[in-house]
Each structure stands twice: as C-alpha cells, then as structure tokens.
Amino acid sequence: xxxxxPLFLGEACCDKEVISPGVSDGQxxxxxxxxxxxxxxxxxxxxxxxxxxxxxxxxPDRTFGGTEFAAKLRPAMRLEDTVDARLAxxxxxxxxxxxxxxxxxxxxxxxxxxxxxGARFWVxxxxxxxxxxxxxxxxxxxxxxxxxxxxxxxxxDLGDGISVFPTPGHAPGHQxxxxxxxxxxxxxxxxxxxxxxxxxxxxxWEGHADPAQARESALLLVERGRRxxxxxxxxxxxxxxxxxxxxxxxxx
Ligand SMILES: [Zn+2]
Numbered sequence: 001x002x003x004x005x006p007l008f009l010g011e012a013c014c015d016k017e018v019i020s021p022g023v024s025d026g027q028x029x030x031x032x033x034x035x036x037x038x039x040x041x042x043x044x045x046x047x048x049x050x051x052x053x054x055x056x057x058x059x060p061d062r063t064f065g066g067t068e069f070a071a072k073l074r075p076a077m078r079l080e081d082t083v084d085a086r087l088a089x090x091x092x093x094x095x096x097x098x099x100x101x102x103x104x105x106x107x108x109x110x111x112x113x114x115x116x117x118g119a120r121f122w123v124x125x126x127x128x129x130x131x132x133x134x135x136x137x138x139x140x141x142x143x144x145x146x147x148x149x150x151x152x153x154x155x156x157d158l159g160d161g162i163s164v165f166p167t168p169g170h171a172p173g174h175q176x177x178x179x180x181x182x183x184x185x186x187x188x189x190x191x192x193x194x195x196x197x198x199x200x201x202x203x204x205w206e207g208h209a210d211p212a213q214a215r216e217s218a219l220l221l222v223e224r225g226r227r228x229x230x231x232x233x234x235x236x237x238x239x240x241x242x243x244x245x246x247x248x249x250x251x252x
Pocket of ligand 1: 106108109192235236
C-alpha cells in the first residue's frame with residue numbers, strides 16, 4: 001500500500017502574465033507552491049519537489065530582491081508551510097525521506113534540497129547540466145556538498161508505481177511524475193510543464209522558456225493522462241489546489 005500526500009508549501013503573489021500570458025494580464029494572483037509525498041508501507045518515502053527555502057518566511061525577497069523578477073513574483077510563506085512542518089503531522093522528519101524527485105531546479109521546486117542530505121535525488125541529466133551556474137536556477141539551494149544526485153536520461157521507473165518522464169519546454173529536461181496508486185487512481189504530477197488549466201484552455205505557453213516545446217509537452221501530458229485515465233495535477237493552479245486533498249489527507 002502507498003499513500004500520496006499533497007503538501008502545501010506556501011504561496012507566491014505574482015502577475016498573472018507570468019504563468020498565463022494574454023489571459024488576464026495586469027491581474028495579481030496568489031499561486032500555491034506544492035510538494036507531494038509518496039509513502040509506502042515498506043518505508044520508502046519519495047518527496048516530489050521541496051518548495052521554497054524556509055528563509056523566505058523572514059525575507060520574501062531573499063532570492064530575487066533587487067532583480068527585475070522580484071516585482072513579478074513574491075513568495076508568501078508562513079511557518080506552517082515549511083516541509084518540516086508539513087511532515088510533522090505524519091510523524092515524519094526530513095531525515096525519513098528516502099528519495100527526492102525534483103521536477104526541475106527552479107527556486108520554488110528545489111528550495112529545501114539542503115534538508116534531505118540522506119536522500120537520493122532524481123533529476124534529468126539534461127536539466128541538471130542546463131541549471132549549473134545558471135542564475136535562473138539559483139544554485140545555492142541545490143548544488144550542495146553531500147547531496148547525492150542520480151542523473152536520469154529519459155523516462156525512468158523509480159519502482160513502487162512511481163515513474164518520471166521528460167516534459168521539456170518550461171525548462172530544458174524538465175520532468176513530470178506518474179504515480180499509480182493501489183486503488184487504480186493514477187496521478188500525473190506535471191510540475192511546471194503545465195502551470196494551470198488556463199495554459200491549456202487559452203493555449204498560453206509564452207510564460208515558458210521554450211513556448212513551442214512547452215506546448216508540445218503539455219499536449220503529450222494530456223494524451224498520456226487520457227490513455228492512463230490519470231488526473232493531471234498542475235504546477236501552480238490555485239483553483240485546482242482548492243479541490244485537492246491536502247496533507248494530512250491523502251490519496252491511496
Ligand atoms: Zn514553479
């Protein structure tokens with residue numbers, strides 16, 4: 001048996017055009033920042049994405065203050081939004097996490113990698129290489145002595161019904177995660193391959209590094225979801241988050 005716990009790891013206040021350009025430009029929106037824990041009876045605990053670094057509670061501008069990006073997106077994080085605080089009600093600590101999957105290494109997906117020195121990290125090789133020394137992927141949060149990265153080349157079965165597959169476009173070598181639950185429920189954690197439903201509804205992909213490739217990956221995600229009867233969980237969709245179970249509630 002295994003359980004999937006959606007973890008609410010804070011929010012960011014951002015311009016709508018950052019995530020869905022051309023839909024409601026000029027509007028400010030609050031978007032959720034998410035992680036997902038898959039826990040098996042056998043003691044495997046796989047965390048998908050680690051959220052923004054806990055220092056943003058004190059200083060929301062810690063990462064992008066003074067840059068052009070700071071005005072477009074501002075973290076809003078509370079003490080209860082740390083990974084530690086979200087794991088505690090499950091009787092877990094960061095040291096109990098055996099594996100971390102980073103969909104990609106943006107600061108809101110790899111911000112707390114430093115807390116998981118005992119885990120194996122699963123990242124696509126092409127992504128890892130693109131992120132090295134690249135200020136769009138602040139290296140201080142993930143390029144840390146003692147973290148053990150397993151670099152993947154394409155679709156990979158991680159065992160326990162969990163697999164990853166490349167969905168590039170948001171970033172080179174971005175990956176999404178398929179979780180097959182024992183009930184027959186399949187969830188695809190898209191990461192930022194699809195930010196929110198509006199990307200699909202309005203065919204809006206200009207918020208991604210390579211819009212044409214992002215669109216292609218998104219359409220393949222939709223097709224894969226249809227084929228597997230899987231629910232697509234988007235990266236930062238406030239409306240969808242309001243409908244999801246939230247840890248300590250879970251899917252199984
Ligand atoms: Zn993101």
